[in-house]
Amino acid sequence: MDSLQSLKVFVAVAEAESFAAGARALGISAPSATRGVNELEERLGTRLFARTTRAVRLTDIGRTYLEDVRGILEDLESANDTVSGAIGRPKGMLRLTSPVEFGRIHVAPVVAAYLDVHPDVTANIMMVDRVVNLVEEGLDIGVRIGQLTTSGLTAVKVGHVRQVVCGAPEYFAEHGVPQTPADLAEHKIVSASTLTRIDEWRFGANRDRAVKITPRLIVSSVAAATSLARSGWGLTRALSYQVGPELISGELQTVLEDHEPEQFPIHLVHYEGRRVSTKVRSFLDFARDQLRKSPVLNQGMQTR
Numbered sequence: 001m002d003s004l005q006s007l008k009v010f011v012a013v014a015e016a017e018s019f020a021a022g023a024r025a026l027g028i029s030a031p032s033a034t035r036g037v038n039e040l041e042e043r044l045g046t047r048l049f050a051r052t053t054r055a056v057r058l059t060d061i062g063r064t065y066l067e068d069v070r071g072i073l074e075d076l077e078s079a080n081d082t083v084s085g086a087i088g089r090p091k092g093m094l095r096l097t098s099p100v101e102f103g104r105i106h107v108a109p110v111v112a113a114y115l116d117v118h119p120d121v122t123a124n125i126m127m128v129d130r131v132v133n134l135v136e137e138g139l140d141i142g143v144r145i146g147q148l149t150t151s152g153l154t155a156v157k158v159g160h161v162r163q164v165v166c167g168a169p170e171y172f173a174e175h176g177v178p179q180t181p182a183d184l185a186e187h188k189i190v191s192a193s194t195l196t197r198i199d200e201w202r203f204g205a206n207r208d209r210a211v212k213i214t215p216r217l218i219v220s221s222v223a224a225a226t227s228l229a230r231s232g233w234g235l236t237r238a239l240s241y242q243v244g245p246e247l248i249s250g251e252l253q254t255v256l257e258d259h260e261p262e263q264f265p266i267h268l269v270h271y272e273g274r275r276v277s278t279k280v281r282s283f284l285d286f287a288r289d290q291l292r293k294s295p296v297l298n299q300g301m302q303t304r
Contacts (some may be wrong), residue, residue, distance in 0.1 A: 001036040003043075004076075009036035010048065014066050016140055017056050034038060042135050067135050077277055089196050090279035091120035097134070098143035101222055101242050102266075103127035106297070107143060110290045114283055134271060140280045141287075144267045145239070154272035156288050159297030160263040162240040164247075164254040165201075170232040172253065180237075181211040181259055188234035191215035192225040201237060203259040226252070239264070245294030264296060 001009070013022035015034060016083065024035035036048065041048055058066060077092065097108045103125055111123050126139065132241075134142055134153070148155055178184055180255035181203045191198045191213070198218050203209045216234060219225050226243050229236040230251050246252040268284060268291075292298055 001032070003038055004041075006036040006040040007073065008038055009033050009267055011066065011073065011239055012137075013037060013049070014062065018205055019056060056263075056280070057254055063136070066138075070135070074277060075235065078132070089120060089200065090118045090282045092122075092277070092279050094121055094123040094279050095126070095137075095139045096123065096140075096141045097126040097128065097132045097137065097139050099129050099145060100127045101239075102143060102145065106291065106294070107240060107287075109171045110243055110287050111283075113290065116288050117286070118282065123285075129156070134269070135198065140277075141268055141270045141283065144269050146264045147149065148265075148267060150271070151269075152271065153202040153269040155266050155267040155269045156284055158288055158291035159266045159294065161266060161297065162263050163254050163261050164240050164243070165235055165237050166226075166243055166252045166254045168232040168251065168258065169193055169253055171229075171234065172255075173181050174232075175271040181256060183233070183288070184211060189213055190225045190228045190234045190236045191292070192222045192238070193218055193220050194222060202261065205262045207225060207261045241296050248295070266291070 009022065009026060009028070009032075012025045013019055014026060016022040019033045019037070022032045023030045026033070031284055037049065045157060046061055047059050048065060050057045050059055074092070094111075096107065096111065099274050100255060104127065104221075107127075107269060111125060115121055115123060125139065131144070132139065142153075145161065165178075174186060178187060181201070184201070198215055201209060201211050203214070217228070219228075222238055222242050225236040226238055226246070228234065230246055237254075240247065247254065269286060270280060270284065
C-alpha cells in the first residue's frame with residue numbers, strides 16, 4: 001500500500017475506531033486496512049493505535065499525528081481541486097457540528113438546501129449541546145452561540161439570539177403579566193434543565209441579577225417546555241430562535257424584555273490556518289446568506 005493510501009486508511013480507522021468500519025468507509029477489505037496501518041506504524045517506528053479485542057483507540061502520539069495527517073490530506077485535496085479546475089465544483093464530505101435544537105431548526109434545512117445545489121457533496125452534522133474541538137473530531141465547521149473565546153478559529157457572524165421569558169396570551173389573561181423578575185415567584189414555571197440552572201435565572205445586560213425560581217415542572221427538553229408554555233400551562237425561558245415562529249405568530253409572547261441579558265451572537269467557525277477547501281468555502285458563503293435572511297436570527301421580533 002502506498003504512503004498516501006495508508007494515511008487515508010489511518011484517518012478512516014481513527015474516525016471509526018474500528019478497522020472493519022474504517023475499511024468499509026474506504027471500500028477496501030478489513031485485512032487491507034489492518035495491513036496498511038501496520039505498514040505505516042513500521043515506517044514510523046511507533047504505535048498509533050492501542051488495540052484490544054473490543055476496541056481500537058489512538059495512542060497519544062496517534063492523536064497528534066491524526067491532526068497533522070488531516071491537514072496534509074486537506075491541503076492535498078485543495079491543491080488537486082485548484083489544478084483540476086474543480087475550484088468551482090464543491091465535492092466530498094462536509095462535517096459540521098451545532099447545538100441540538102439550533103441544528104434541528106436552522107442548520108439541517110440549510111445543509112439540505114446546499115446539498116440540493118451541490119450534488120457532489122455529502123454531509124454529516126454532529127448535533128450536541130457542548131463545544132466540540134473541530135480538529136480533534138475531524139470537523140470542518142462549527143456553530144457557536146455566545147461570545148467567542150480566543151481559539152485560533154475564524155468566525156463568520158450570521159445572527160444573534162435573545163434569552164426570553166415567554167408564555168401564551170391565555171396564560172397572561174388569566175394570571176397577569178410579571179412586571180419584574182421578582183414577580184416570577186407568583187407564576188407557574190416549567191424549566192428546561194438542558195438550557196439553564198433550574199433554580200436560578202439571571203437577568204440584566206451583564207447577567208448580574210440572579211433571581212431564585214421554583215419550577216412546578218422540570219423537563220429535559222426545551223421543545224417540551226416551550227410546548228407546555230404554548231398550551232397555556234405556565235411560563236418558560238428559552239433562546240429566541242427556539243420559539244421564533246411562535247413569537248411571530250403570537251402563540252407565545254415575551255415578558256420582562258427590559259431585564260433581558262445581552263444578546264448572544266451566532267457564528268460559523270472554522271480553521272483558516274490551512275487552505276480552506278472548496279466545499280467549506282462555498283458552504284460558508286451559502287449558509288451565511290441563508291441564515292442572515294432569517295427574521296428569527298437577525299431582526300427584532302414582535303413580543304407583546
